[in-house]
Every structure is written in structure tokens, then in C-alpha cells.
Amino acid sequence: xxxxxxxxxxxxxxxxxxxxxxxxxxxxxxxxxxxxxxxxxxxxxxxxxxxxxxxxxxxxxxxxxxxxxxxxxxxxxxxxxxxxxxxxxxxxxxxxxxxxxxxxxxxxxxxxxxxxxxxxxxxxxxxxxxxxxxxxxxxxxxxxxxxxxxxxxxxxxxxxxxxxxxxxxxxxxxxxxxxxxxxxxxxxxxxxxxxxxxxxxxxxxxxxxxxxxxxxxxxxxxxxxxxxxxxxx
Numbered sequence: 001x002x003x004x005x006x007x008x009x010x011x012x013x014x015x016x017x018x019x020x021x022x023x024x025x026x027x028x029x030x031x032x033x034x035x036x037x038x039x040x041x042x043x044x045x046x047x048x049x050x051x052x053x054x055x056x057x058x059x060x061x062x063x064x065x066x067x068x069x070x071x072x073x074x075x076x077x078x079x080x081x082x083x084x085x086x087x088x089x090x091x092x093x094x095x096x097x098x099x100x101x102x103x104x105x106x107x108x109x110x111x112x113x114x115x116x117x118x119x120x121x122x123x124x125x126x127x128x129x130x131x132x133x134x135x136x137x138x139x140x141x142x143x144x145x146x147x148x149x150x151x152x153x154x155x156x157x158x159x160x161x162x163x164x165x166x167x168x169x170x171x172x173x174x175x176x177x178x179x180x181x182x183x184x185x186x187x188x189x190x191x192x193x194x195x196x197x198x199x200x201x202x203x204x205x206x207x208x209x210x211x212x213x214x215x216x217x218x219x220x221x222x223x224x225x226x227x228x229x230x231x232x233x
Contacts (some may be wrong), residue, residue, distance in 0.1 A: 001045075014045060021218035022046075023053050024225045031060035032067070033232035036214060037076040037114040040101035054105075061106050075102040075110035075133065084121040092127050099131045112136060112166075125155065125163055135164035137211060143167055150197075151207040168211035169197055177212050180221065186230035 001012040010016040025031060038057060046054040057073075064072035077083060078097035086094060095113070102110045112135045113128055120138065128136065135152075143149045143165065155163045172193060175182050183189050197208045218225040 014042075014049075017215055017219045018046075018050060018053065020222070021215050021225065022057075023050075024218050025214070025228070026053055026056035026060060028225060028229045029060065029063070030217070030225065030228050030232060031057060032063040032072055034228075035072055035074055035112070037074050038105075039076055039080065040078050040098060040105075043101065043105055058106060065108075070111075071106060071108060073102070073106055073110070074112035074114055075099050076114045077116055080116045082117060082119045083115055083124045084119050088123070091124060092130075095124075095127050095131055095133075099133070118142065122158060126157055126159060129157060129159070129161045129163050134162070135166060137209070138165045138167050140167055140170050151201060151203065151209070166207070166209050168209040172197060172208065172210045173212050176210055177216050177220075183224070183227055186227050189227075189231065 001014055004012040007013045007016040010019065043054060043057075046057075061071040061073040064070065075098050077094040078101060079094060081090070081094055083091050083094060098113065099110060109132060111133065113133050115124065115136055118137060118139050120136065120142065125136070140147050140149060143153070147170075149167050150169050152164055152166050155165050157163050175189075175193060182193065194208060194210075198206050201208070213220070216224055217228045
């Protein structure tokens with residue numbers, strides 16, 4: 001990595017974000033209590049420069065499996081490309097390499113995948129299903145009725161194979177990411193924002209998904225990793 005003056009006092013932004021976000025969240029155990037994805041290229045850098053942190057990330061997934069029967073990590077395309085804009089060959093390569101990288105890192109097959117910017121089309125979903133993946137995460141404006149669907153839904157693939165979409169709550173994600181007053185106290189945030197979201201779901205088994213940039217917790221917002229720890233506990 002080249003020297004990046006804006007990352008001072010660190011050598012570069014990878015080191016800065018590691019110190020402010022990746023390491024503290026791994027140390028606090030946050031990654032074992034929520035779904036997360038670690039980009040394969042970032043994992044490669046961690047393996048070379050900070051293998052202790054990468055080991056904690058992998059252990060977080062293992063701890064989640066021990067506690068719940070399911071790992072907390074999900075896969076990601078190998079690079080951060082907008083998959084529907086890739087050629088068919090490149091798109092399949094991005095998905096296949098992302099899945100294989102996940103298997104080598106965590107020692108298991110992934111069930112879900114984070115698609116960069118949640119960009120998707122039917123061909124991308126079919127390719128994900130080809131690699132044994134079962135679900136992805138989508139924004140509420142990607143499903144109809146637009147902005148009214150939240151939770152988990154089965155998608156209809158042309159091949160008839162089952163595939164699920166978890167539609168996140170954009171309001172809650174934006175609140176966590178950009179409203180420091182609303183998220184000053186985790187218990188109050190749950191009472192004033194999360195519980196009402198559950199009450200608004202008209203299903204017997206409601207799901208409320210909050211999706212954010214992981215770097216919110218410590219890098220974009222100092223000490224936000226502690227809010228996250230309180231929220232998850």
C-alpha cells in the first residue's frame with residue numbers, strides 16, 4: 001500500500017480503518033452476533049499484514065455456528081464490481097471466486113451473498129443459485145410494491161429453484177448510519193425505533209433487517225462500535 005497523507009498518523013487508510021473499526025469490532029465480539037461480509041481482497045491484505053485480526057474474524061463466524069447453528073459471515077463478489085454491468089463471463093467469475101474465497105477462509109460453504117450496492121438482475125440471481133447460494137440482501141426500492149416490502153421473501157427464478165431475498169429497512173439503516181442523536185443509546189434506539197418497526201410488520205414471524213456500511217462502527221463514527229455491542233447484546 002502506498003503512503004496516504006490523509007490517513008495520518010497511520011501509513012494508509014487500510015491501517016487507519018483497521019485500528020478504528022475492524023480490530024475493535026472483532027475484539028468486542030460484534031461479528032459473531034450479526035451477519036457480515038469481508039471482501040476477499042481485504043481478507044488477502046489482512047492475511048499478509050494482520051493475520052491476528054483475520055483469525056478473530058474467522059473465529060467470530062465459528063462462534064456464531066456454535067451458538068446458533070449458523071455462521072455469521074456471508075459471501076461477496078470477489079471485487080466490488082456492479083455485477084449486472086459485467087459481461088456474463090466476468091460476472092460468473094466474480095461470484096465463483098467470491099464463493100471459493102469464502103470457503104478457503106471459513107472452511108464452509110456460504111449460504112448468502114452480498115451483491116455490491118445490492119445491484120441485481122435475474123441473470124445474476126441464477127448465477128448465484130448455480131454456485132449453491134440461497135439468499136441475498138436487497139433494498140426496499142428493488143421489490144414491488146416499491147418501498148413497502150420488508151423482511152424475507154422467496155423470489156421466482158426462471159429455473160424454478162428456490163432463492164430468498166432479505167429486504168432491509170432503509171429507514172433504520174439510514175438512522176444508524178447518519179443520526180448520532182437517535183443512536184446515542186442502544187436501549188433507547190431499540191425502544192423508539194426497532195420495536196415499532198417490528199410492530200408494523202403484518203406477519204406472524206416478522207424480520208427487521210438493518211443494513212449498514214461496516215465502517216460506520218468506529219471509522220465513520222468514533223466509538224460507534226460500542227453502540228453496536230450494546231445493540232447486539
